[in-house]
Amino acid sequence: xxxxxxxxxxxxxxxxxxxxxxxxxxxxxxxxxxxxxxxxxxxxxxxxxxxxxxxxxxxxxxxxxxxxxxxxxxxxxxxxxxxxxxxxxxxxxxxxxxxxxxxxxxxxxxxxxxxxxxxxxxxxxxxxxxxxxxxxxxxxxxxxxxxxxxxxxxxxxxxxxxxxxxxxxxxxxxxxxxxxxxxxxxxxxxxxxxxxxxxxxxxxxxxxxxxxxxxxxxxxxxxxxxxxxxxxxxxxxxxxxxxxxxxxxxxxxxxxxxxxxxxxxxxxxxxxxxxx
Amino acid sequence: xxxxxxxxxxxxxxxxxxxxxxxxxxxxxxxxxxxxxxxxxxxxxxxxxxxxxxxxxxxxxxxxxxxxxxxxxxxxxxxxxxxxxxxxxxxxxxxxxxxxxxxxxxxxxxxxxxxxxxxxxxxxxxxxxxxxxxxxxxxxxxxxxxxxxxxxxxxxxxxxxxxxxxxxxxxxxxxxxxxxxxxxxxxxxxxxxxxxxxxxxxxxxxxxxxxxxxxxxxxxxxxxxxxxxxxxxxxxxxxxxxxxxxxxxxxxxxxxxxxxxxxxxxxxxxxxxxxx
Numbered sequence: 001x002x003x004x005x006x007x008x009x010x011x012x013x014x015x016x017x018x019x020x021x022x023x024x025x026x027x028x029x030x031x032x033x034x035x036x037x038x039x040x041x042x043x044x045x046x047x048x049x050x051x052x053x054x055x056x057x058x059x060x061x062x063x064x065x066x067x068x069x070x071x072x073x074x075x076x077x078x079x080x081x082x083x084x085x086x087x088x089x090x091x092x093x094x095x096x097x098x099x100x101x102x103x104x105x106x107x108x109x110x111x112x113x114x115x116x117x118x119x120x121x122x123x124x125x126x127x128x129x130x131x132x133x134x135x136x137x138x139x140x141x142x143x144x145x146x147x148x149x150x151x152x153x154x155x156x157x158x159x160x161x162x163x164x165x166x167x168x169x170x171x172x173x174x175x176x177x178x179x180x181x182x183x184x185x186x187x188x189x190x191x192x193x194x195x196x197x198x199x200x201x202x203x204x205x206x207x208x209x210x211x212x213x214x215x216x217x218x219x220x221x222x223x224x225x226x227x228x229x230x231x232x233x234x235x236x237x238x239x240x241x242x243x244x245x246x247x248x249x250x251x252x253x254x255x256x257x258x259x260x261x262x263x264x265x266x267x268x269x270x271x272x273x274x275x276x
Numbered sequence: 277x278x279x280x281x282x283x284x285x286x287x288x289x290x291x292x293x294x295x296x297x298x299x300x301x302x303x304x305x306x307x308x309x310x311x312x313x314x315x316x317x318x319x320x321x322x323x324x325x326x327x328x329x330x331x332x333x334x335x336x337x338x339x340x341x342x343x344x345x346x347x348x349x350x351x352x353x354x355x356x357x358x359x360x361x362x363x364x365x366x367x368x369x370x371x372x373x374x375x376x377x378x379x380x381x382x383x384x385x386x387x388x389x390x391x392x393x394x395x396x397x398x399x400x401x402x403x404x405x406x407x408x409x410x411x412x413x414x415x416x417x418x419x420x421x422x423x424x425x426x427x428x429x430x431x432x433x434x435x436x437x438x439x440x441x442x443x444x445x446x447x448x449x450x451x452x453x454x455x456x457x458x459x460x461x462x463x464x465x466x467x468x469x470x471x472x473x474x475x476x477x478x479x480x481x482x483x484x485x486x487x488x489x490x491x492x493x494x495x496x497x498x499x500x501x502x503x504x505x506x507x508x509x510x511x512x513x514x515x516x517x518x519x520x521x522x523x524x525x526x527x528x529x530x531x532x533x534x535x536x537x538x539x540x541x542x543x544x545x546x547x548x549x550x551x552x
Binding site: 022024060062063065066067068069070071072073076093094095096097098099100101103104106107113114115116124125126127128129130131132146149150151152153154155156157158160161162163167170171174211216 | 298300336338339341342343344345346347348349352369370371372373374375376377379380382383389390391392400401402403404405406407408422425426427428429430431432433434436437438439443446447450487492
């Protein structure tokens with residue numbers, strides 16, 4: 001999916017909601033566990049219920065890996081089921097030396113390899129440019145680089161000062177020499193909304209993938225007021241608050257309801273942005 | 277495996293060789309491709325051929341993931357086949373917010389989850405302490421934290437100055453407040469041997485996992501002279517130079533030969549260290 005296609009989706013749906021598919025067999029409604037593939041059955045219902053309000057889906061790869069080979073089959077089926085009009089994100093946080101990142105890129109981008117062809121993947125920056133470039137070698141695919149994450153541990157290294165900058169700013173500036181905003185997004189946690197204005201100064205056009213609204217306590221309003229751009233510029237992720245809104249037979253309806261509330265709020269911020 | 281058990285293995289085998297199982301179906305001998313599980317057949321032969329000379333095995337998870345569900349089955353069988361006396365490393369470079377690192381830890385440490393129970397896993401430090409602690413929650417399991425990697429891109433962020441230190445030193449110092457040398461190792465590339473003396477000052481007792489000898493051009497001698505400790509303190513990895521020493525029917529013999537050459541050289545450095 002291109003930058004402008006993603007931007008158009010946001011206008012059309014009046015939403016920049018990304019639904020995080022952190023699907024945990026221990027948390028989904030018990031009655032689904034008798035299904036042949038409970039994780040896929042759950043994801044399918046969640047996607048059907050939320051596709052009207054979401055522009056992106058983000059399977060968190062850890063949740064699938066933890067199921068072994070079976071988990072990879074659930075992941076393949078889930079990705080196939082995500083509507084083409086929605087942006088797909090492999091939340092994998094990979095990154096290794098070149099020949100190994102090459103293989104991670106094949107895994108998540110080349111359907112011939114592991115049956116997966118995501119639009120994008122999250123990547124950790126610690127190992128530098130040659131750990132990231134193999135992902136950018138895939139035409140039309142996106143890298144979403146960790147910059148300032150939502151967890152407390154982000155203070156340990158990301159907030160350390162390097163000259164006049166903090167490490168996360170150095171990451172954002174350096175990475176922009178590797179690819180333009182049409183191929184590169186950054187992860188910025190919703191709990192870090194105070195830094196969003198600074199981030200917009202150094203990355204005015206990049207989309208930001210923002211987890212941490214909901215269960216982690218970030219504010220959608222703060223993120224939106226500081227992060228929105230003319231092209232949209234945000235993908236705000238919600239996982240647990242949507243997936244586990246109910247553990248009964250009404251789980252999909254409740255998920256739909258939660259997604260709709262977020263979409264309505266987003267429509268308001270988009271309208272406010274237009275008026276600015 | 278405990279610190280002293282690992283140390284004893286090193287004395288017993290007079291080796292600190294780790295064999296990296298970066299098994300690529302495109303590179304293994306062609307005649308193996310008719311086997312039901314060519315990757316496992318290849319790994320089994322490599323392990324049989326090298327176990328006398330190696331104290332550790334390190335499957336590079338990217339190579340298995342890139343095969344989809346089938347790859348995870350090859351990985352399970354390979355791990356089961358690694359002798360108990362050898363230290364096993366999941367080279368996965370994972371790291372995410374707590375609830376997600378939890379699942380990665382389950383994947384690689386808890387056999388009940390994905391059928392895998394490695395002794396250790398490589399972890400990326402960028403997200404800080406709460407992304408690493410879930411791996412340390414597994415009694416007796418090890419975290420091998422990226423510090424100063426072997427690739428050119430290590431200069432981009434790892435070598436940036438934070439006050440008097442560089443980022444990789446900050447990582448090594450900070451991580452030592454999370455766990456002792458009985459649970460925590462660091463990755464230091466063999467191409468970074470110049471920094472090994474500095475690293476030994478701040479991490480005198482931690483084992484270092486050292487990739488980059490062989491195909492990547494690092495010197496085993498430089499690494500050994502600067503990195504060895506009384507307990508051994510090094511696991512030096514070789515992958516491609518052993519695995520792909522031949523692409524014919526003699527691949528296992530040639531792998532054995534390469535492993536033996538490295539072991540002999542290591543025995544010499546261990547003897548030299550004792551004389552110091």
